[in-house]
Amino acid sequence: MEEHINWMSKAMVYAEEALERGEVPVGCIFVYEDQEIATGGNRVNETKNATCHAEIVAIEKVREWCSLRKKDQQDVFRALTLYVTVEPCVMCAGALRQIGVPLVVYGCSNERFGGCGSVLNIAADQLSSLGPSFDVIKGVLAEEAVQLLKQFYKGENPNVPEDKRKPKQISILNKQETRL
Amino acid sequence: MPVLADIYTQPVQLADFYVSNITDRKFTAALVKHLNITAPLGSFQHLKRVRGDKSKGHRDFVMIPRDHDDSVRESEQINIMMTSLLKSSDIPSTTLSKPYLVKVPICCPATRAQYEESSFYWPVTFHEDKRIAQMLSGTFFSKEEIQRIKNYLLEAESLGKKAAEKGQKHYGIVVVDPDTNTIIAKGHDMCRGSNPLHHAVMVGLDLVARSQGGGMWCLEEKSNVCELTSCESSNGQMASEKSGPYLCTGYDIFLNMEPCPMCSMALVHSRVNRVFYSTPHVDGGLGSKYKVHMQAGLNHHFDVFRWTGEVLSDIRAHH
Numbered sequence A: 001m002e003e004h005i006n007w008m009s010k011a012m013v014y015a016e017e018a019l020e021r022g023e024v025p026v027g028c029i030f031v032y033e034d035q036e037i038a039t040g041g042n043r044v045n046e047t048k049n050a051t052c053h054a055e056i057v058a059i060e061k062v063r064e065w066c067s068l069r070k071k072d073q074q075d076v077f078r079a080l081t082l083y084v085t086v087e088p089c090v091m092c093a094g095a096l097r098q099i100g101v102p103l104v105v106y107g108c109s110n111e112r113f114g115g116c117g118s119v120l121n122i123a124a125d126q127l128s129s130l131g132p133s134f135d136v137i138k139g140v141l142a143e144e145a146v147q148l149l150k151q152f153y154k155g156e157n158p159n160v161p162e163d164k165r166k167p168k169q170i171s172i173l174n175k176q177e178t179r180l
Numbered sequence B: 001m002p003v004l005a006d007i008y009t010q011p012v013q014l015a016d017f018y019v020s021n022i023t024d025r026k027f028t029a030a031l032v033k034h035l036n037i038t039a040p041l042g043s044f045q046h047l048k049r050v051r052g053d054k055s056k057g058h059r060d061f062v063m064i065p066r067d068h069d070d071s072v073r074e075s076e077q078i079n080i081m082m083t084s085l086l087k088s089s090d091i092p093s094t095t096l097s098k099p100y101l102v103k104v105p106i107c108c109p110a111t112r113a114q115y116e117e118s119s120f121y122w123p124v125t126f127h128e129d130k131r132i133a134q135m136l137s138g139t140f141f142s143k144e145e146i147q148r149i150k151n152y153l154l155e156a157e158s159l160g161k162k163a164a165e166k167g168q169k170h171y172g173i174v175v176v177d178p179d180t181n182t183i184i185a186k187g188h189d190m191c192r193g194s195n196p197l198h199h200a201v202m203v204g205l206d207l208v209a210r211s212q213g214g215g216m217w218c219l220e221e222k223s224n225v226c227e228l229t230s231c232e233s234s235n236g237q238m239a240s241e242k243s244g245p246y247l248c249t250g251y252d253i254f255l256n257m258e259p260c261p262m263c264s265m266a267l268v269h270s271r272v273n274r275v276f277y278s279t280p281h282v283d284g285g286l287g288s289k290y291k292v293h294m295q296a297g298l299n300h301h302f303d304v305f306r307w308t309g310e311v312l313s314d315i316r317a318h319h
């Protein structure tokens, strides 16, 4: 557990960086053979691509890491642990499953989009075309992850058009606006 | 054919309810008033409380759901119910006959077909959703619209075919701005290239982002495996100008194959307008395995239509 907390506090740094960039504060790291090989934070606004979540960013970096070291990316994918501050959404859970990541550790739940049990259970459901199911450990540094989200939703997301913006919300988790 | 939430397509589900005859009709109004307090219908508000039966000349009155607690014997339960129902009212207990059980619909009907089926069991209220009714009746799209949809689906199919020729999966995508009837992006699956996440939808969405001055993937590198068209072709200045809507707001998506759960949620995140696809997939996220676009709690919902006309795609349905 202590090991999980250590890795998660590193992932939290990337969530904080996302917040500083004005993105939804979600951060993650991939751990391979006890070392951090890729990190990611949300970059939706920057790329104008709503699918540019922390996990997708980090998966791309794993691929770069593999090609630099001439490692087979499939072998590496299948030996990874993902630490992510918020439960992966349905999309990211689908992505993780397709590349075959066996273990995902996350902080707080994602009530609106969560793909590891909150909305759908992409992690465990029978989906033969999507690759093997993966294990999930939740609740690691959840409170810290929630605090960051609260900070974000206290301010406005400048990239959401005026008419789409909602009144400021303090009760956050059921109002996760755009993209976790 | 629209891919609607289950509430529009499921058969009528039934529950047991206690019902009594009203022996003295002049008490009907008083009974309705009183029982709305002592035996409120709760989640069964769609049931009318009184059912008239002209042929038999009596009225039935719906009361309370059957308690499935087996520890209480049926007759005992009835007795308790009858004494409590008319308590503190001026209505004589003889006004209601010994209750009996009937089946009543559990849900408020969402479509006319469900309404007709429900009414067979017990009279219910029904407010027709005109939009849903149109979708179900097949008059939602005009002939011209159907032809346009078909053409874009065929375009997606031919992109899929190109992908298959290059050893990729037979999946294509066309992104269209329906207001101007122009194609914003065309793409196809590249997941057997270097990135297993390069599904047709993910590729197409990144092409749209790129047309708006964004984008996250270096898709050019693999131009030999992908047929790219972002909107530069239709509007030369767009790529540099960072214009366009917020994400894919207002855009229609055409696919020859139902998207996987990952891609389905990607479409939700991208706030697309509508999705049309021709072939269902057993693990698909927009109708087959899940209805991601209908999940309660999402901040964005969109309509999904599955083509049910003649076969448009060479790919076999994945059932």
Ligand SMILES: [Zn+2]
Pocket: A053, A055, A088, A089, A090, A091, A092, A093, A180
């Ligand atoms: Zn995600």
Ligand SMILES: [Zn+2]
Pocket: B199, B200, B201, B259, B260, B261, B262, B263, B264
């Ligand atoms: Zn997909």
